[in-house]
Amino acid sequence: MPLIELNNITKQFERKIALSSLSFHVKKGEMVALIGPSGAGKSTLLNTLAGITAPNTGTYLLDGVPIQHYKKRKELxxxxxxxxxxxxxxxxxxxxxxxxxxxxxxxxFFKSMLSLFLPQDKQLAANALNRVGLLDKLYDQTSKLSGGEQQRVALARLLVQSPAVILADEPVASLDPARAEDVLAMLTKLVKEEGQTLVMSLHSVEYAKKYFSRIIALRDGEVFFDLPTSEITKEHLAELYLLKEMAL
Ligand SMILES: Nc1ncnc2c1ncn2[C@@H]1O[C@H](COP(=O)(O)OP(=O)(O)OP(=O)(O)O)[C@@H](O)[C@H]1O
Structure with a gap:
């Protein structure tokens, strides 16, 4: 059974159709990059996958259950x-x-704050920080850490949450190339180690090809191609980005 099952998802904002009859499945353990020109619908799709945006039509099953059935925040x-x-x-x-x-x-919230003082919770946090190379920063004030270290803290937080699926919308867009690579390398390594599933939108096709095994390209709210990274050609990419410009 796929972990994510989208069937004929359509999302319309006033007169703009952001997602148009979109269907695809994602299996447990897959690493999927979403690419496509600006306005293609990547953020709308990720918000739909996160349960933040409700589609107008279509069905979305998460681990076999319609997303709207996850009523409690902790379940989701x-x-x-x-x-x-x-x-x-x-x-x-x-x-x-x-x-x-x-x-x-x-x-x-309150239990979480109180639980800080329990040794097993300290251990949990320490283990997560150890895996991102920040064990010595356990009690430091977060603002005192460098930007790169703060991103590692966010990854440690994700390790503690341990969700089945991780969604990310352009998480490295504002970072310099060295730091972007650092975050992508660490995140994809952790995701593989944990057997998690990752869906991330990226402007950089280069990063998508380097770190992801499957690429879904969106254009005008539709799946333009959905291929293993190894099968993607220059022609696919030229068509994806050029057609948009020619239509303008
Ligand atoms: N809340 C909204 N109200 C109206 N239109 C919206 C809204 N959100 C998105 N849209 C429109 O839906 C389309 C898809 O937007 P979306 O942000 O999903 O694209 P994107 O692929 O993430 O773009 P970018 O790469 O520029 O972030 C765009 O035309 C956008 O203007």
Missing amino acids: AKKIGVIRQQFDLIASLPVIQNVLAGRLGEWG
Whole structure:
């Protein structure tokens, strides 16, 4: 059974059709990059996958269950984790607290805060930070860390949340190339180690090809191609981006 099953998803904003009868499946463990020209519908699709945007028509099964059936936040948090461009850390809190916020969905806010003092939770945070190379920063104030270190804290938080599917909308768009590679390499390594599933939109086709085994290209809210990375040719990419420009 696919982990993600989208069938004939359509999303319309006023007169703009952002997603048009979109269908695809994603199996557990797949690493999928979403590419396509600006306005193709990548963010709308990721928001739909996250359960933030409700489609007008079509069905979306997450682990065999319609997304709208996940009523409790903690149920959804076990299935879906979202990485945002700003990484959403609370700068004034110690690193350990930001990492354990990954448990929020499961424990509730107050329990999460109180639980900070339990040794097993400290261990959980320490293990996650160790895996991203930041064990020595457990009690540092998050704002004192470098930008790259803060992104690693966000990855440690995701390790603690441990969702089945990770969604990311252009997570490295604002980073310099060295840092973007650092985040992508670490994230894709962790995802593989955990047997998780990753769906990420990227402007950079180069990164998509380097780190992802499957690429779904969107254009005008439709799937333009959906191929294993090894089968994608220069012609596919030229057509994907050029047709849009010629139509203008
Ligand atoms: N809330 C909204 N209200 C109206 N139109 C919207 C809304 N969100 C998206 N759209 C429109 O839907 C289309 C798809 O937008 P979307 O942001 O999903 O594209 P994208 O592929 O992520 O683009 P980019 O690469 O520029 O981020 C665009 O034409 C956009 O203007």
